[in-house]
Amino acid sequence: MIPFGWARGRILRVAPGYNPNSSSLGVDVSFLLFGTIAVSAITFVTATAVRLWRRREAAADAHERAAGEG
């Protein structure tokens, strides 16, 4: 089971959004307004999204294994 709370390691960077521009790479400066508060908030949201996904993956893998054995 993937633990939901505390994790080892760090989220190093989050580049929000998709870049539609076919000639250069845009970066959202709106987040810079909020400094380290934005870093903390985005880290929390990202960690939650990633860990939810991994938990679902792990559960699905377990289900597939059980189905295969059955």
Added chain:
Amino acid sequence: MPTSARRERARVGAPRARASLAPQYRPERFGGIFSMHRPRGLAYVDRDYARSLGLPESPLWEGPAPALGEVPLSAPTEVHLVLSRRCAAGCSGCYVDATPDGAALSEADAKAALDRLAEMGVFHVALGGGEAVDLPYLLSVARHARARGLVPNLTTSGLSVDEPFAREAGAIFGQLNVSVDGLREDYERSRGFDGFSHAEKALRLLRAHSPHVGINCVVSRDNADRLGPLVAFAKRLRLSEVELLRFKPAGRGAGVFEDRDLTPRQAKRIYPRALWWAVRHRIRIKLDCSFAPMIFAHRPPKRVVDFFGVQGCVGGDVLASIMPEGHWVGCSFGGPREGRWDDPEVWARGFSAFRDYRARAPEPCRSCDYLSLCRGGCRVVAQAKGDWWQPDPGCPRVQAWREAHPGEPLGSARPPPAEGHKLRVVG
């Protein structure tokens, strides 16, 4: 990339039918990258974090972990697929010298290139041109990208966008931006023709079918002081973002660069203005990579800008382009040709004209706290001002250094002749 790493990436990142919004993952030497679709974005994590999620050990993790950005990524996170140099608009500053009969990647080649990018582990592709919407196979190519797990994004002039296109595009593309350099006469002054009403119509059509629609605005000396109304216009149309792009000396833009390049005062003000517009209009404001020196000149907290991926020239690392003639370049605005899109070795061996600047950076870049992020600013602007390997002359810090050292030329990071970098501006 080792075959085992490719297999691992495919297995871990394989989208499952039950969870089409599931993130994708690829290992990197520092750890790994998740491409997320809700919320949208890329998350870079270290090795311990990836391990704590139960992800498998990667062959890339042998040896000590480099810091993020210390070595090039195993593949770009985003590739610009410049589908054609074909466009009838005739904009006076067109970066790709587009004409009605310009070169184009064939549909088969474009799809094969997307297959190759998916194999490499690329997450996002930005389709463009020329006017990509004029290509009859654009939507087919975008659907192919989706089928291969890539997120296709698009920038268009909007001239050819109609209701059926908008409906389909809204369902396929991740983000859709329309190029609008100003309202009404500002648009005409910038592009050389009166296309604002077409652009506005395209924005409304696209917005009716997708919430992820925005404006791309090329910022030049003419319009830099009149962008507030454009941002307000974007807000009125309930668009998701305004992306501000520095005018580049590429294609037909090279001939008018001296007239359109920002004044030092305008360059210094673009970042605080962008923040103000974000607050005033409550809309996402993006600045493109070539504006990085103008951001760093205000000395934002390094930890924060690093976390949000504010970087200068990331050509040949985070980003690369495939041109209509079928070759790789580090940036669609310029740099040497690096080999054909189907050459499997090109990523590992090429792009030194982009990757090598930091190691040899001259003053004032060398002593700049932001060098590891900024990477010397825009190489294409540096080239237009005399030397690809010099610091970006538009950087406020570089300009201050020149004032403090009158008569002294800017240094160069040019490698010794034996290393033989040949540069040719493409675009």
